[in-house]
Amino acid sequence: MTRTRWLDERERAAWRGFLEASHRVERALEQQLKEDAGLSHPQYEVLVRLADAPGRELRMTELARLLITSKSGLTYQIGQLEKRGHVRRRSCPTDVRGVFAQLTDQGYEALRQAAPGHVDAVRTALIDVLEPDELDVLARALGRVGHRLR
Amino acid sequence: MTRTRWLDERERAAWRGFLEASHRVERALEQQLKEDAGLSHPQYEVLVRLADAPGRELRMTELARLLITSKSGLTYQIGQLEKRGHVRRRSCPTDVRGVFAQLTDQGYEALRQAAPGHVDAVRTALIDVLEPDELDVLARALGRVGHRLR
DNA sequence: ACCGGTTCGTTCGAATTTGAACAACGCGCT
DNA sequence: AGCGCGTTGTTCAAATTCGAACGAACCGGT
Numbered sequence: 529m530t531r532t533r534w535l536d537e538r539e540r541a542a543w544r545g546f547l548e549a550s551h552r553v554e555r556a557l558e559q560q561l562k563e564d565a566g567l568s569h570p571q572y573e574v575l576v577r578l579a580d581a582p583g584r585e586l587r588m589t590e591l592a593r594l595l596i597t598s599k600s601g602l603t604y605q606i607g608q609l610e611k612r613g614h615v616r617r618r619s620c621p622t623d624v625r626g627v628f629a630q631l632t633d634q635g636y637e638a639l640r641q642a643a644p645g646h647v648d649a650v651r652t653a654l655i656d657v658l659e660p661d662e663l664d665v666l667a668r669a670l671g672r673v674g675h676r677l678r
Numbered sequence: 679m680t681r682t683r684w685l686d687e688r689e690r691a692a693w694r695g696f697l698e699a700s701h702r703v704e705r706a707l708e709q710q711l712k713e714d715a716g717l718s719h720p721q722y723e724v725l726v727r728l729a730d731a732p733g734r735e736l737r738m739t740e741l742a743r744l745l746i747t748s749k750s751g752l753t754y755q756i757g758q759l760e761k762r763g764h765v766r767r768r769s770c771p772t773d774v775r776g777v778f779a780q781l782t783d784q785g786y787e788a789l790r791q792a793a794p795g796h797v798d799a800v801r802t803a804l805i806d807v808l809e810p811d812e813l814d815v816l817a818r819a820l821g822r823v824g825h826r827l828r
Numbered sequence: 829a830c831c832g833g834t835t836c837g838t839t840c841g842a843a844t845t846t847g848a849a850c851a852a853c854g855c856g857c858t
Numbered sequence: 859a860g861c862g863c864g865t866t867g868t869t870c871a872a873a874t875t876c877g878a879a880c881g882a883a884c885c886g887g888t
Contacts, residue, residue, distance in 0.1 A: 532794040539805050541817040546804065548824035550700035551746040556827055568874085588837060596701040601875055603838055608873095625836040625883050644682040654696065654823055655689050662819040667691040669812040673804055674698035677706055718844085738867060751845050753868060758843095775853050775866040835884070844875075854865075 553653045560649040565642035570595065570605055572646060575614065575639040578631035585618065585630035614638055703803045710799040715792035720747065720755055722796060725764065725789040728781035735768065735780035764788050 535543060554569065561567045567575075577594050578584050586594070592602040606629050609615040614635030620626030631639075658666065685693060704719065711717045717725075727744050728734050736744070742752040756779050759765040764785030770776025781789075808816065 532797055533801065534797060535800070535805065538810075538813055538817060541821065542808070542813045543800055543805060545817045545820035545824060546700070546703070548746065549820035549827075550696070550704070552824050552827035553696070554700070555746065570874090589835080592837095596698065596705065598876055599837065600839080600877075604874070620836095623836075623884070627837060647682055647684060650685070650693055651683065653827060655685065655693060657823050657826055658692070658819050660688075662815055663688055663692045665812055665815045666819060667688060667695045669808050669816060670695035670699040671691065673807050674695060674702050676807055677699075677702035677803060720844090739865080742867095748846055749867065750847075750869080754844070770866095773854070773866080777867060830888085832887100833885090836882080837880105839880080840878090842876090844873105846871105846873080848870090850867105850869080852866085855863090856861105858859105858861090 549654075556653045557646070557649055561642065561646060564645045565638070567638070567642055570597065570601075571609060571614075572639075572642060574602075574605060574609060574629070575631060575635055575642075578615065578629060579636060579639055583630070584636070585628040587620065588627050588629060591629055609635065612638075699804075706803045707796070707799055711792065711796060714795045715788070717788070717792055720745065720751075721759060721764075722789075722792060724752075724755060724759060724779070725781060725785055725792075728765065728779060729786060729789055733780070734786070735778040737770065738777050738779060741779055759785065762788075 558569050561569055561572050565572070573595055574591065577591060578586060588602060588606070589599065592599050595602065597605075606615055606617070610617060613632055616630050616632050618628040618630050620628055655663070708719050711719055711722050715722070723745055724741065727741060728736060738752060738756070739749065742749050745752065747755075756765055756767070760767060762784075763782055766780050766782050768778040768780050770778055805813070
């Protein structure tokens with residue numbers, strides 16, 4: 529066990545900046561989505577992932593993995609979205625245990641209506657605040673960060 | 679109302695990278711802290727902010743602002759930390775409504791013990807994954823992002 | 829066909845978070 | 859001094875999150 533390598537000025541700035549940015553961006557998006565579309569950010573992400581998937585459906589476990597959430601948490605959110613008719617559950621033909629979460633037409637429509645406001649918010653909060661070169665560095669660096677934590 | 683400016687490839691990569699990184703890093707830190715120190719990340723941050731403050735104490739509202747959390751949420755967490763003896767409440771002399779949250783010696787000690795493991799985790803998850811120049815860009819860019827959302 | 833070890837999704841209880849409502853107080857202006 | 863408005867911290871109910879436990883089902887090797 530070696531002595532702790534504390535963060536120097538630059539590292540501390542990067543860490544604090546990352547923390548504050550992620551909290552504030554999350555907060556801003558949450559508020560915008562709830563206000564304009566009646567959706568939480570996790571719920572919106574569910575719709576996005578399903579819309580991008582073949583057949584607009586994904587297995588629960590796979591979806592949970594994509595959303596970086598717990599299985600039980602996803603069960604709850606899918607339940608909520610099912611109540612609203614945005615999502616439907618379909619049992620997997622090849623695996624009795626398996627369950628597909630499938631985006632309904634109504635869910636797709638909800639996503640279509642929510643998307644523009646959300647993208648605007650993402651731009652306002654993050655993207656349009658960055659210079660083009662910063663954008664690339666962010667994508668590469670944070671992509672690596674996310675990748676190494678899988 | 680102009681037509682929506684959707685995200686192009688680079689922007690999408692930056693956005694997704696940011697989202698995934700923040701979720702995974704948060705998750706990794708939460709787990710490490712809970713496991714090694716019995717503290718949640720929010721709780722750890724409370725201790726840090728108090729330790730850095732003059733007199734090791736801060737007003738509730740000010741602390742909530744620093745932590746980017748709700749006042750009610752802070753009330754809860756301070757209650758938890760008070761139970762453990764890490765924090766004590768002190769009423770403000772110049773404002774009857776005011777309450778100082780003050781770090782106890784025991785709380786300081788808990789922070790001292792938790793800090794090395796936490797810093798290690800921050801390095802592993804984020805800092806040591808970045809190149810020096812990426813570190814600077816991150817600090818500057820995300821610092822701006824956080825600042826504009828205040 | 830049959831174990832042993834995984835994997836699947838849900839359920840359950842506990843912990844946490846939030847916003848609204850609230851009571852009490854400070855502050856500036858008349 | 860008194861009024862009006864903003865602030866302070868807490869309480870409350872509701873929503874959300876997580877991990878552990880669970881029953882059920884899959885899968886590979888025998």
